[in-house]
Amino acid sequence: MITPTKGIGPDRALLAVGxxxxxxxxRPLTVSQTWARLREWRLENDHLAPLSFGWFVLALDILYALGLIELQDDLLKVRSGNAAPTLR
Known part of the structure; x- marks a missing residue:
């Protein structure tokens, strides 16, 4: 699921979708704008495997858990600097 498996191709693995x-x-985008841009990008780049909104949200969850994105003022942003803050 997170990485490609026998049943999940490389273009549908959550890390690839992430x-x-x-x-x-x-630039910062709303979740809806990001979803629309991703669908357009996948069509333009011949990624024809179906991608549901639920799968998109799971990929967002993975990115958030890895500390790569954040949601601020209802906008998704790529985090700058270190991926995950260190706890001291």
Missing amino acids: AQIILQLN
């Missing part, structure tokens, strides 16, 4: 999401976030 990377595709990061490509869309060249």
Whole structure:
């Protein structure tokens, strides 16, 4: 699920979808805008495997858990600096 498996192709693995999401976030976007841009990007780049909104949200969850994105003022942003803050 997170990485490709026998039943989940490389273009549908959550890490791959997460990377595709990061490509869309060249500026802060709403979740809806990000979803729309991702769908357009996947069509333009011949990623024809179906991608549900639920799968998109799971990929967002992975990115958030890894400390790569944040939601601020209802906008998704790529985090700058260190991926995950250290706890001291």
